[in-house]
Amino acid sequence: MVWLISFVALLVGSAVAQSSFSPARPPSLPLAVRSPYLSTWQEAGSDGGNGGYLAGQWATFWAGAITGWTGMVRVDNTTYTWMGNPDPLPTVVTQNSFSYTSTRSIFAMTAGPVSLNITFLSPVTPDDFLRQSMPITYMSVQVHSTDGKQHSVQLYTDVSAEWTSGDRSQVAQWQYGVTGNASAGGIAYHKFWRQLQREFSEENQQASWGYWYYATENVQGLTFQSGEDVTVRGQFTSSGKLNNTEDTNYRAINDAYPVYSFAVDLGSVGSSVVESVFTLNLAQENSIQFQNANGIQSLATYWTTSYSDELSALTFFYNDYSNVASLSTALDNRIDTDSVAKGGADYLTLTSLVVRQAFNALAFVTNGTSDFVFLKEISSDGDIQTVDVIFPTIPIILYLNPTLLKMMLDPLYIFQEAGYFTQGTYAAHDLGYFPNATTAGTEVQQVEESGNMLIMTLAYAQRTGDTSYLNQHYGLLTQWTNYLVNDSLIPSNQISTDDFAGSLANQTNLALKGIIGIQAMAVIANMTGHASDRANYSSIAASYISQWQTLGIAQDASPPHTTLAYGMNDTHGLLYNLYADALLQTKLVPVEVYQMQSNFYPTVADPYGVALDTRHNWTKSDWEVFCAAIAAPNTTNLFISDIANFINETPTNGPVTDLYDAINGDWAEGTGHFLDRPVVGGWFALLALNQTGIPSS
Ligand SMILES: *[C@@H]1O[C@H](CO)[C@@H](O)[C@H](O)[C@H]1NC(C)=O
Ligand SMILES: *[C@@H]1O[C@H](CO)[C@@H](O)[C@H](O)[C@H]1NC(C)=O
Ligand SMILES: *[C@@H]1O[C@H](CO)[C@@H](O)[C@H](O)[C@H]1NC(C)=O
Ligand SMILES: *[C@@H]1O[C@H](CO)[C@@H](O)[C@H](O)[C@H]1NC(C)=O
Ligand SMILES: *[C@@H]1O[C@H](CO)[C@@H](O)[C@H](O)[C@H]1NC(C)=O
Ligand SMILES: *[C@@H]1O[C@H](CO)[C@@H](O)[C@H](O)[C@H]1NC(C)=O
Ligand SMILES: *[C@@H]1O[C@H](CO)[C@@H](O)[C@H](O)[C@H]1NC(C)=O
Ligand SMILES: *[C@@H]1O[C@H](CO)[C@@H](O)[C@H](O)[C@H]1NC(C)=O
Ligand SMILES: *[C@@H]1O[C@H](CO)[C@@H](O)[C@H](O)[C@H]1NC(C)=O
Ligand SMILES: *[C@@H]1O[C@H](CO)[C@@H](O)[C@H](O)[C@H]1NC(C)=O
Ligand SMILES: *[C@@H]1O[C@H](CO)[C@@H](O)[C@H](O)[C@H]1NC(C)=O
Ligand SMILES: *[C@@H]1O[C@H](CO)[C@@H](O)[C@H](O)[C@H]1NC(C)=O
Numbered sequence: 001m002v003w004l005i006s007f008v009a010l011l012v013g014s015a016v017a018q019s020s021f022s023p024a025r026p027p028s029l030p031l032a033v034r035s036p037y038l039s040t041w042q043e044a045g046s047d048g049g050n051g052g053y054l055a056g057q058w059a060t061f062w063a064g065a066i067t068g069w070t071g072m073v074r075v076d077n078t079t080y081t082w083m084g085n086p087d088p089l090p091t092v093v094t095q096n097s098f099s100y101t102s103t104r105s106i107f108a109m110t111a112g113p114v115s116l117n118i119t120f121l122s123p124v125t126p127d128d129f130l131r132q133s134m135p136i137t138y139m140s141v142q143v144h145s146t147d148g149k150q151h152s153v154q155l156y157t158d159v160s161a162e163w164t165s166g167d168r169s170q171v172a173q174w175q176y177g178v179t180g181n182a183s184a185g186g187i188a189y190h191k192f193w194r195q196l197q198r199e200f201s202e203e204n205q206q207a208s209w210g211y212w213y214y215a216t217e218n219v220q221g222l223t224f225q226s227g228e229d230v231t232v233r234g235q236f237t238s239s240g241k242l243n244n245t246e247d248t249n250y251r252a253i254n255d256a257y258p259v260y261s262f263a264v265d266l267g268s269v270g271s272s273v274v275e276s277v278f279t280l281n282l283a284q285e286n287s288i289q290f291q292n293a294n295g296i297q298s299l300a301t302y303w304t305t306s307y308s309d310e311l312s313a314l315t316f317f318y319n320d321y322s323n324v325a326s327l328s329t330a331l332d333n334r335i336d337t338d339s340v341a342k343g344g345a346d347y348l349t350l351t352s353l354v355v356r357q358a359f360n361a362l363a364f365v366t367n368g369t370s371d372f373v374f375l376k377e378i379s380s381d382g383d384i385q386t387v388d389v390i391f392p393t394i395p396i397i398l399y400l401n402p403t404l405l406k407m408m409l410d411p412l413y414i415f416q417e418a419g420y421f422t423q424g425t426y427a428a429h430d431l432g433y434f435p436n437a438t439t440a441g442t443e444v445q446q447v448e449e450s451g452n453m454l455i456m457t458l459a460y461a462q463r464t465g466d467t468s469y470l471n472q473h474y475g476l477l478t479q480w481t482n483y484l485v486n487d488s489l490i491p492s493n494q495i496s497t498d499d500f501a502g503s504l505a506n507q508t509n510l511a512l513k514g515i516i517g518i519q520a521m522a523v524i525a526n527m528t529g530h531a532s533d534r535a536n537y538s539s540i541a542a543s544y545i546s547q548w549q550t551l552g553i554a555q556d557a558s559p560p561h562t563t564l565a566y567g568m569n570d571t572h573g574l575l576y577n578l579y580a581d582a583l584l585q586t587k588l589v590p591v592e593v594y595q596m597q598s599n600f601y602p603t604v605a606d607p608y609g610v611a612l613d614t615r616h617n618w619t620k621s622d623w624e625v626f627c628a629a630i631a632a633p634n635t636t637n638l639f640i641s642d643i644a645n646f647i648n649e650t651p652t653n654g655p656v657t658d659l660y661d662a663i664n665g666d667w668a669e670g671t672g673h674f675l676d677r678p679v680v681g682g683w684f685a686l687l688a689l690n691q692t693g694i695p696s697s
Contacts (some may be wrong), residue, residue: 022099023349024648025052028655029098030105031059031069033122033356035135035363036376036434037207038282039676040067045653047666054107054118055081055092061166062360062378062655062676063205068160068229068259071118072236073111073143076151079237080111082118083157086233102335102355103328113147114269122356123324124331126400129371131324133302133364136281136317138324142273143266150268154240155276158232158261159214161253163280164194166204168254171195174226176246176260179315182219187318189215189311190226190260195250199298200289200435205382210284213314214260216276221265228256236263279318283310288365288374288384290411290431291438293418299365299372331355342686343636346644350625351687353647354680357655358396361678362404363435373407376434379675380500383441384434385411387427388497389679391452392622394459395688396681398583402463405456411437412453413473426483427453427476443499447491447510450480451517455580458520461527462584470528481521481537488514489544489551490566500659500671501615506566508552512589513577515544519588520580545588553596561600562593564613572604573613576623579685582630582695594694598631602638606662608650609642618668621646621658622682629685632694636686643683656680 027045029052032038039062043049050057058066071083072090079090093109093116100106105120121138125131145151161172173195180186193211201208216222225232225242235242242263251258266274288299307313335355339348363374375390377383390408397404411431415421421428421440427449431437454477461470470477491514493505522538525531552562554569564571575597581589601610609619610627621643628639647656650665655676659668667673686692 017094017096019052019095020097021052021648022097023345023352024644025098026100026353026647026656027650027652029054030100030122030353030356030655031120032137032280033360033655034137035282035360036205036378037210038135038137038280039360039655040069041655043653046651047653049653052098053095054083054109055095056085056089058085059083061206063166064654065166065204065206066162068158068162068257070156070158070233070259071141072156072233073114073116074154074156074236074240075112075114077240078112082107082109082111082116086229090237100352101332102352103332110146113145113149113151114153115144115146117142121325121328122360123328124355124359125324125327126404128327129302129364130306131320131327132359132362134281134283134313134317136279138321139278139280140275141278142275143269144273145270148271150270153266153269153274154236155264155266156233156236156261157278158229158259159190159212159280160229160257160259161192162257163206163212164192165208165253166202166206169252170203171250172253172258173250174246174258174260176224176226177311178218179311180218182217185315185319186218187215187315188218188222188224188262189213189314190224192260199286202382207282207284210282211310213281213283213310214262214278215280215314215318216262216264216278217318219264221267223263223265224261226258226260229259232259232261236261241265277318277321279314279321281314281317283313285310287363287435288372289436289438290367290372290374291418291420292367292414296438297367299367302364302366302371305366338687342692343640346637346640347686349644349647350640350683353656354683355396357676358393358678358681360676361393370410371407372411373404374411374435374437375408375678377430378677380672380677382433383430384437385431387412387429387449387452388445389677391456391497392626392679393681394456395684398459398463398688399684402460405460406464406466406469409453409456409460413476415440416476417473424483425479426450427480444494445497445499446494447484447488447514448496450483451488451513451577451580453477453480454484454517454520454524455513455584458524458584461524467527470524474524474528474530477521477524478533481518484514484517485540488518489547498612498620501613504565506551508548508562508565509573509575509577511548511552512575513580515541515548516577516580516584516586516588518544519586520584523584523586541588549590549593553593559600559603560596562597564615571614572600574610574620574623574627576626579626579630582689587695591695594630595632597627598635598694601627601631601635605638605642607642608646608660608665609639609662611662616668616670617661617663618659618671619662621660622679625683625685629689629692630694633692636692
């Protein structure tokens with residue numbers, strides 16, 4: 001079988017030039033990945049992708065719709081396609097390699113006698129809210145001659161109106177402009193938008209409001225054109241330049257597909273590298289609605305605190321390229337060094353793939369005096385501020401900037417302290433449907449969310465020393481703890497975060513979260529000088545954890561392990577909530593439990609990981625890395641290498657899924673497709689702990 005597959009690969013390889021992929025060939029290659037609405041990818045996995053090539057297939061929004069983005073190059077009058085799938089399709093370049101870092105996707109290509117490299121940079125700046133808040137992506141195109149001769153080269157690129165709405169029958173409008181000449185930092189831009197603006201609305205997950213800009217430096221030799229796709233592209237392929245004209249027949253996105261194009265005449269190109277940089281951004285002055293004690297407010301996107309209009313913002317961000325490229329390189333290097341040190345090369349394959357994905361779920365906003373970070377759950381649901389989606393995401397947040405965690409928790413506290421959550425004394429699940437944080441959803445996860453809020457609040461305070469935050473919310477924290485005192489040792493029939501698996505009473509892992517939550521409150525009480533609360537909660541937690549070990553462990557199994565639910569000795573599952581005990585250093589759970597689980601997981605490992613529990617063959621990779629982070633080295637490495645193999649081999653074709661079949665690496669049967677979820681921030685679980693492996697005591 002192995003021989004047969006290699007043989008077939010060899011045959012294909014002889015017919016079609018193969019690209020290399022480093023450190024892996026992900027299921028979908030990140031191109032422009034910055035916000036819930038600027039999230040475009042190149043599908044690679046065999047369920048619908050082309051194996052990881054930039055040319056010959058359209059890029060798509062995370063939810064699957066085409067976001068037209070084309071690249072062509074004319075070398076000595078011969079036109080090649082380097083991105084997208086225009087019809088007619090000029091000769092496709094040879095893609096030699098694809099590689100990714102935490103912030104970049106880099107394609108190296110050959111078009112006849114020239115080398116052509118395309119770098120997509122989607123910056124992540126966790127400490128710099130101005131840069132983080134503007135969804136802008138940079139595409140650098142570098143060219144040089146490879147045969148020692150000079151060649152006449154013209155570059156072409158366009159984007160389509162498909163970016164402006166998820167409803168292709170909507171009318172788009174557009175306008176071309178320049179802000180000055182290149183020598184004075186001037187840029188040329190196409191502005192395009194959904195003609196009928198509907199603030200805070202979505203269609204098929206795409207935004208129905210805001211203004212898109214496709215921009216480049218206003219250099220000598222730049223031409224532009226807007227118009228029907230085939231006309232504009234045909235103009236370039238026949239002459240190597242555009243007409244500098246605008247089509248003003250504003251029309252539906254799918255009516256004679258309007259595109260917005262640039263051509264740059266690079267002139268005679270020799271062995272030195274010539275670079276052109278293009279940016280694509282979505283300017284939304286307001287991006288979130290939020291209900292605080294005074295009612296519903298529109299919250300401005302954070303960049304508006306520095307730039308009062310879109311063009312001055314665009315001018316800054318375009319000309320910021322070299323700065324933000326250096327910041328991004330520093331982040332790439334930090335994650336590279338830390339990941340290899342903690343988990344080896346395979347671990348870097350995981351972490352560097354998902355930095356952009358984790359941050360593309362976030363919106364950075366301000367109400368004028370306070371700044372907030374809102375999160376879109378993405379794909380499993382469009383919920384905003386989902387507590388059990390923030391929870392698995394926090395390892396990357398704690399590693400990069402713990403203050404961001406407070407900025408995510410604040411809206412949840414403000415909303416519940418204003419009295420808007422009336423379902424019960426447990427914590428809310430979410431604040432509504434993104435981008436409207438205005439009403440709590442109806443999904444109920446009593447123990448899950450109460451435990452999550454306690455654990456996350458303490459994690460933030462421990463990392464920052466901000467004990468005033470604990471005092472500020474002491475009332476709600478106490479209320480949730482008291483809920484857990486009643487419902488965590490023997491949790492009633494309820495769902496956990498793994499809601500797709502259904503509800504169950506006495507879930508061993510869920511109970512553990514609740515008990516650690518109670519101990520987290522003991523630590524919170526201690527940090528805020530509430531001595532009697534500390535004593536009370538800490539003795540309850542100690543008593544519960546000892547009973548839990550009797551109820552939740554199949555001691556006689558070989559080897560012993562925790563169960564899915566009490567008394568079900570022939571079941572098992574990932575005990576991922578144990579991670580919180582290590583993260584918070586609560587030291588509530590005896591080290592023997594860590595060792596027992598670490599010894600057990602390898603005995604039930606499938607090719608692509610350990611199943612979430614015995615009900616199904618599917619697994620959740622965020623929870624696997626939580627388990628990996630607190631296991632002995634061999635078990636840690638097993639989890640990490642299985643996920644690295646999954647990334648390389650899965651037939652799934654969307655932004656990397658966290659829910660899949662551990663036996664064949666395909667979609668989890670019987671569930672929706674989880675795509676582009678920020679929970680992959682949980683892959684940073686090793687880096688959020690100060691040490692890996694079983695805690696020494
Ligand atoms: C490209 O086409 C132009 C105009 O037709 C012609 O003058 C030129 O010689 C051609 N260049 C090459 C390298 O074929
Ligand atoms: C593209 O990248 C390859 C591999 O790193 C390199 O050999 C080539 O010189 C680069 N080409 C350009 C135009 O920078
Ligand atoms: C831009 O360049 C054009 C043509 O070279 C020139 O006429 C114009 O004065 C320049 N404008 C600015 C603002 O420098
Ligand atoms: C957000 O709320 C507005 C009303 O304020 C509504 O028009 C819009 O459809 C909502 N957005 C979503 C995504 O539900
Ligand atoms: C572009 O200009 C050429 C030459 O003037 C003309 O033949 C062609 O029709 C124009 N194309 C468009 C789309 O305006
Ligand atoms: C912004 O939010 C903070 C924190 O809730 C609140 O104190 C302040 O009043 C809000 N500002 C405005 C202008 O609503
Ligand atoms: C949950 O576990 C407790 C303790 O073993 C047991 O008394 C109770 O019957 C269980 N509940 C269910 C619904 O199985
Ligand atoms: C309470 O805090 C003190 C110092 O702040 C520390 O020594 C002690 O271990 C803490 N106790 C608990 C139970 O966290
Ligand atoms: C499960 O195993 C424990 C010992 O680990 C034992 O006490 C208990 O009776 C078993 N429960 C069932 C239902 O077999
Ligand atoms: C897991 O997959 C195997 C092999 O395909 C199948 O026999 C088994 O029934 C599956 N188990 C569950 C729990 O779905
Ligand atoms: C860990 O794995 C290595 C290599 O497979 C093996 O030699 C070693 O015995 C394992 N250690 C433990 C503690 O299982
Ligand atoms: C981890 O280390 C950092 C820096 O040394 C320290 O500030 C932080 O409190 C530690 N966290 C835990 C959970 O031990």
